[in-house]
Amino acid sequence: MTRVSGRIVTPDAVVTGHLDLDGDLIAAIVPDDTAGDDVIVPGFVDLHCHGGGGHTFTTGSAPAARAAAAFHRRHGTTTILASLVSSPFALMRSAVDAYRPLVEDGTLGGIHFEGPYLSAVRCGAQNPSFLRDPSMDEITELVTAGAGVVRMMTVAPELPGALDAIGRLRDHGVLAAIGHTDATYDQTHAGVAAGATVATHLFNGMRPTHHREPGPVVGLLSSTATVELIADNVHLHPGMVKFVVADVGPDRAVLVTDAMDATGMPDGRYELGGQEVVVADRVARLAVNGSIAGSTLTMDGALRNAVAAGVPLTAAARMASTTPARLLGLDKTLGALAPGLRADVVVLSADLTPRSVLRAGIPVEAS
Structure with a gap:
């Protein structure tokens, strides 16, 4: 004992x-x-992480994924999804096979494909060269071959075929998330009605809210979807974190890192999805246009920042562990x-x- x-x-x-x-x-x-x-x-449960400690999940390399997961485990993340950015289908498919042993031995909780079925207008740090409309053939092959491995996919609901894609993900037990989207309020609600249950990093990579067209942010907050929050004080002002938690509660909000391989590493030049990233003062931005490119956050830092923003400790812990575990169907474990x-x-x-x-x-x- x-x-x-x-x-x-x-x-x-x-x-x-x-x-x-x-x-x-x-x-x-x-x-x-x-x-x-x-x-x-x-132990923290991170639904959205691209790497850390100088190692990345985005290339489909099992050794790199094992090392990235180990880095975040030392910061308290005991369950982690390996998040890929928008990629060619061949890389997505090979990552399923490469990461299956890591899922089976508990190193990873599964894969999150953040793209490539995303809005070019709201692509953020996603590589526009790899963006495309949803392909039912690609999705069917991924969720069939990746049964138990592919756990989440982010889709922009306004794209042609997106609602059918969301339904296919739902039917295969994969979390469908709405993100990197230029959707209207109504298109967002249509995505949730089709089966989407998660908002990928709420506010970031989304059409801004307007009082005559609320867009995806208000659409998601007013729906049943659970919203991701990157509480690094860069992606979101602390007041916005507190506001969202007060609005939807800790059972519909989760803390995520959106961390890249530069997390825990010195400032400098890195790569994400085939694009150069410059990290300065721990903030990651694309070299080409200055767009925020992931974070250098760990889940313990997200918890501290949420509490400092005014979120009660019990609520912050639920957002970092209990709520994401429930989304993954792991709350009985x-x-x-x-x-x-x-x-x-x-x-x-x-x-x-x-x-x-x-x-x-x-x-x-x-x-």
Whole structure:
């Protein structure tokens, strides 16, 4: 039996006491007012990450993916989707085969294809050379060959064939997300009605809101979709993070990193989807036009920033763990600190800086 002591953050409360672990499972929460000031949260679940520690998910390289996942695990992310950017179909298909062993051994939670079926008008840092309208043949092959591996795909709902594509993803148990879109309010709601359940990095890569045409942001907030938030204080002002959480609640908002390989690395020149990225003062931008190109965020940083923005700690922990675990259908297994769930545990200091990480009860090496 392993015991972790401090302020235990459950989905509904903070309990000072001891978290008892029995092997790979949480056995009990034992209240004790003398347990200390460490903050204990569930392992983070990141739905949207392109790499970190100098390694990328975007090329379909299994060694690079394993190293990127290990980097983020040291920052508390115990479940991660490997996010690719818009790519040729051959790369998408090969990534399914390359990453399957990593999904089977638990290194990855699956693949998120962010594109290539996205709006050229709102492509952001997506490579415009690879953007195209949805192909049912491509999608069918990916979700069939990638059963259990392909977990999410981002689509712009206004594109020809997009609603059918969203329905096909839904029917195969793949999360359909709306993002990089120039959709109207009505087109956005049509995407949700077709089966989309996630908003890819809300606000970013989307038509701005206007009082006579609310567009995708208001369309998504007024729907049933769960919205991703990049709480790095670059993609979103802290006040916007607080506003969205107050509007939709922590059960419809998730923290994501959108991190690239430059995360945890020095400033300099990097590459994303075949385009040069310049990182300066930890902000990543395309060299060609200055568009924000992913982030250098980790999930522990996202949690700290959300709390600093005024989001209650219990809500921020739900957004970082519980809500994304539910979206992936893993909430009966992980995503919260409760007896019977997997012992994915992050021990933070009082300032929410990681002290140690356990995944399935096993300590994660610090370096």
